[in-house]
Amino acid sequence: MPLSIGIDLGGSHLGVGLVDTTGAIQDFKEIKIDNLASPATVLTLVSDTVKEVTKKAPSVSAVGIGLPGNHDSARGITRFSPNFPSWHNVSITDPLSKSLQLPVFMLNDVRAATLGELHFGAGKGVANLVMLAIGTGIGGGVVANRQLLIGPQEAAGEVGHMTIMPNGPLCNCGNRGCLEALASGPSIAARGAEAILHGRSPKLQERVTTLGDLSAKLISEVASGGDPEAARILEEAGDALGIGIANLAVILNPDLFILGGGVALAGKPLFDAIRRSLTKHLFMLKPETISIVPAALGVRAGLTGAAAYGFLRTNTPIP
Amino acid sequence: MPLSIGIDLGGSHLGVGLVDTTGAIQDFKEIKIDNLASPATVLTLVSDTVKEVTKKAPSVSAVGIGLPGNHDSARGITRFSPNFPSWHNVSITDPLSKSLQLPVFMLNDVRAATLGELHFGAGKGVANLVMLAIGTGIGGGVVANRQLLIGPQEAAGEVGHMTIMPNGPLCNCGNRGCLEALASGPSIAARGAEAILHGRSPKLQERVTTLGDLSAKLISEVASGGDPEAARILEEAGDALGIGIANLAVILNPDLFILGGGVALAGKPLFDAIRRSLTKHLFMLKPETISIVPAALGVRAGLTGAAAYGFLRTNTPIP
Numbered sequence: 302m303p304l305s306i307g308i309d310l311g312g313s314h315l316g317v318g319l320v321d322t323t324g325a326i327q328d329f330k331e332i333k334i335d336n337l338a339s340p341a342t343v344l345t346l347v348s349d350t351v352k353e354v355t356k357k358a359p360s361v362s363a364v365g366i367g368l369p370g371n372h373d374s375a376r377g378i379t380r381f382s383p384n385f386p387s388w389h390n391v392s393i394t395d396p397l398s399k400s401l402q403l404p405v406f407m408l409n410d411v412r413a414a415t416l417g418e419l420h421f422g423a424g425k426g427v428a429n430l431v432m433l434a435i436g437t438g439i440g441g442g443v444v445a446n447r448q449l450l451i452g453p454q455e456a457a458g459e460v461g462h463m464t465i466m467p468n469g470p471l472c473n474c475g476n477r478g479c480l481e482a483l484a485s486g487p488s489i490a491a492r493g494a495e496a497i498l499h500g501r502s503p504k505l506q507e508r509v510t511t512l513g514d515l516s517a518k519l520i521s522e523v524a525s526g527g528d529p530e531a532a533r534i535l536e537e538a539g540d541a542l543g544i545g546i547a548n549l550a551v552i553l554n555p556d557l558f559i560l561g562g563g564v565a566l567a568g569k570p571l572f573d574a575i576r577r578s579l580t581k582h583l584f585m586l587k588p589e590t591i592s593i594v595p596a597a598l599g600v601r602a603g604l605t606g607a608a609a610y611g612f613l614r615t616n617t618p619i620p
Numbered sequence: 621m622p623l624s625i626g627i628d629l630g631g632s633h634l635g636v637g638l639v640d641t642t643g644a645i646q647d648f649k650e651i652k653i654d655n656l657a658s659p660a661t662v663l664t665l666v667s668d669t670v671k672e673v674t675k676k677a678p679s680v681s682a683v684g685i686g687l688p689g690n691h692d693s694a695r696g697i698t699r700f701s702p703n704f705p706s707w708h709n710v711s712i713t714d715p716l717s718k719s720l721q722l723p724v725f726m727l728n729d730v731r732a733a734t735l736g737e738l739h740f741g742a743g744k745g746v747a748n749l750v751m752l753a754i755g756t757g758i759g760g761g762v763v764a765n766r767q768l769l770i771g772p773q774e775a776a777g778e779v780g781h782m783t784i785m786p787n788g789p790l791c792n793c794g795n796r797g798c799l800e801a802l803a804s805g806p807s808i809a810a811r812g813a814e815a816i817l818h819g820r821s822p823k824l825q826e827r828v829t830t831l832g833d834l835s836a837k838l839i840s841e842v843a844s845g846g847d848p849e850a851a852r853i854l855e856e857a858g859d860a861l862g863i864g865i866a867n868l869a870v871i872l873n874p875d876l877f878i879l880g881g882g883v884a885l886a887g888k889p890l891f892d893a894i895r896r897s898l899t900k901h902l903f904m905l906k907p908e909t910i911s912i913v914p915a916a917l918g919v920r921a922g923l924t925g926a927a928a929y930g931f932l933r934t935n936t937p938i939p
Contacts, residue, residue: 429769429771429772441871443871443872445764445765445767445769446764446765446767446769448764448765450748450764450765450872450873451873452748452872452873452874452875453748453873453875453909454873454905454909455873456869456870456873456904456905457871457872457873458871458873459870459871459873459904460870460871462870462903462904463866463867463870463871464784464863464866464867464901465783465786466786467784467785467863467901472903474903474904475903476866476900476901476902476903540786544783544786547782547783548782548783548867549871550775551775551778551779551781551782552760552762552776552777552778552779552782552868552871552872553762553769553771553776553871554769554770554771554772554773554774554775554776554777554778555771556771556772581795582783582786582795583795584781584791584793584794584795585775585778585781585793586773586775590772590773
C-alpha cells in the first residue's frame with residue numbers, strides 16, 4: 302500500500318506520521334520544538350524526524366506538511382505563521398525536499414485537518430463539506446465536489462473571519478465582529494473572565510484557579526450545572542456560530558458541517574445552542590436538514606490530512 | 621457546431637434562444653406570458669416557442685431552462701417559484717422533454733446566469749468566481765474549479781440570505797438582516813421612499829413621480845449630483861454588499877466577483893461604496909486584490925447560461 306509522510310508542525314510540538322492510503326498511522330514520532338528557533342533549526346529537526354520515521358519504511362510517495370498561517374504553497378513558502386512569529390516568507394518545501402529526496406507539499410494546518418476528516422474521518426464519502434476548527438482561532442476548510450478549495454491567496458476556508466456582528470468586538474485580524482472574535486476559545490474564556498470579575502458567576506469562579514483554567518468545555522459544564530451566566534455565555538457563542546453556519550449553508554449548501562477544535566469539546570450544550578441559532582437565522586433551508594457533526598480524528602486530523610495531501614499531489618489514489 | 625436551446629422563463633416574459641458553444645445566439649424569440657397561467661398553459665407556450673426556434677436549426681443537443689425559485693432539478697420539478705406563485709412541485713422537464721423529444725434540464729435562473737457569465741461573459745477563463753445578481757432579490761452563483769455548486773437542497777449560491785446585520789430589517793425569507801433586506805432594489809428604493817416621505821431629499825423627490833420610479837440607478841445619479849441623503853442610502857447598501865463580498869472572499873477566496881442585476885446599474889458610485897466597505901471589513905486579504913466586475917451579458921446571461929447547462933449535462937464540450 303502506498304505510504305505518505307504527514308507532518309503537523311505546531312508552535313510547540315512537531316508530529317510526524319507514516320500514513321497509508323486508508324489513513325492508518327503506521328509509525329509516529331512527536332517531539333517538542335521551540336517556536337522561537339530559526340527556520341533552519343526547525344527544518345533540520347523536521348527532516349531528521351522524517352528520516353527516522355521512514356527508516357524502516359518501504360518507499361514513500363510524498364511528504365505533506367500542515368502549518369498554521371498563510372502560505373504560497375505553489376512556491377512552498379510560508380508568508381507568515383502565528384506559531385513562528387519571526388518567520389516571514391520562509392522557504393519550507395525546497396530545503397525539505399532536497400534533504401529528504403522526496404516531493405514535499407505544504408498547506409494550512411486546518412485545511413490539512415479538513416482533508417484528514419474528508420478522506421479518513423467524519424467526512425468520508427461526503428462530496429461537499431465545511432469544517433470549522435474552533436480553537437485559539439477559528440479556521441476552516443471548504444470541500445466542493447471532493448476538492449479542497451484553496452484560492453489564489455490561499456484564504457479559502459478562513460470562515461472565522463466572516464463578519465457576524467458589524468461593529469462588534471475587535472478581532473485579531475483588525476476587523477470587528479468576526480466569528481473568531483465571538484466564538485473562539487479565548488473569546489469565550491474572556492467572557493467567562495468578565496463574568497467572574499463582575500461577580501456574576503460564583504459557580505464558574507469556584508472551578509477556576511487562574512484565568513488559564515477557563516475554557517469553553519468548563520463553561521459548558523458549569524452551564525449544564527445550572528449556572529445562568531455560563532449558559533448565557535455559551536448561548537451567545539452558539540448564536541454566533543449558528544449565524545456563521547447558516548451563512549455557509551446558504552452560500553455553499555454543503556452535505557455536512559464538521560466542528561473540531563477545543564471549543565467543540567463543549568459538546569451537546571454548545572451544539573444545542575447552535576441549533577437554536579439556526580432556527581432563528583436560517584429560513585432558506587429547513588434548519589433540521591443541516592447536518593453538524595463533531596470531528597472524528599481529533600489532533601490526528603492535521604497529520605493524516607497532510608499525508609493525504611501528499612497522496613493527492615502525487616496522483617496517488619486514496620480509496 | 622453543437623447547438624443548445626436556452627430558455628429564460630420569467631414571470632412576465634419567456635425568452636428562447638438557439639445558442640452555440642461560443643455563446644452566440646443564432647436565433648431568438650421572446651413572448652409575453654401571464655404569471656397566473658397554469659403550468660400546462662405555460663409549458664405549452666414554452667414548447668411551441670422552442671419548436672419555432674428550432675424549426676430551421678440542424679440537430680439540437682439539449683434544452684436548458686432557467687427559472688427563478690427552488691427546484692429539484694434531478695427530478696425536473698420546481699418546488700416553488702416567486703414568479704409563478706400558484707406553482708408548487710410542478711413537473712417541468714418531463715412534459716417538455718416528451719413534447720420536444722430532446723433532453724431537458726432545469727436550474728435556478730441566477731445559477732443559469734452564473735454559467736452564462738462563466739462560459740461566455742465576464743468569467744470566461746476564470747476557475748473560481750462568485751456572481752451576485754442584485755435586483756428584486758439578491759441571488760447568486762458559486763463556481764469552484766469551473767464547476768457550478770448546486771448542493772443537495774439546490775441552495776448553493778443563495779448569497780442574498782447571509783445575515784449581515786443580526787436583528788436588522790426583516791427579509792422576505794423570514795430572517796432579519798439578510799443582505800437582500802439591506803441591498804436589493806426594493807430595499808434601496810424603500811430607503812429612498814423613506815427619505816422623500818420625511819422630506820430629507822428634495823433632489824430625489826424632484827426626480828420621482830411615483831414610488832415606482834425609485835431605483836438604485838436613480839438614487840446613484842442623485843447622489844452623484846451632490847445629494848447627501850441619496851449618497852448615504854447608496855453608502856449603506858454598498859456597506860452591506862461589501863460585508864457580504866468580504867465574507868465570500870474569506871470563505872471562498874475566488875478569483876473574481878461578478879455583479880449583475882438592476883442594482884449593479886447604479887455603477888461607479890455603488891462600486892466605490894463597496895470598495896470602501898471592503899477596506900473597513902476585510903483584513904485577511906488585501907482589499908485591493910479583490911476583483912469585482914460588472915456582469916457582461918446583461919439579460920442574456922440567463923438564457924445563454926441555461927443553454928450552457930444543456931451542453932454540460934449532455935457532455936458537449938464548451939470551448
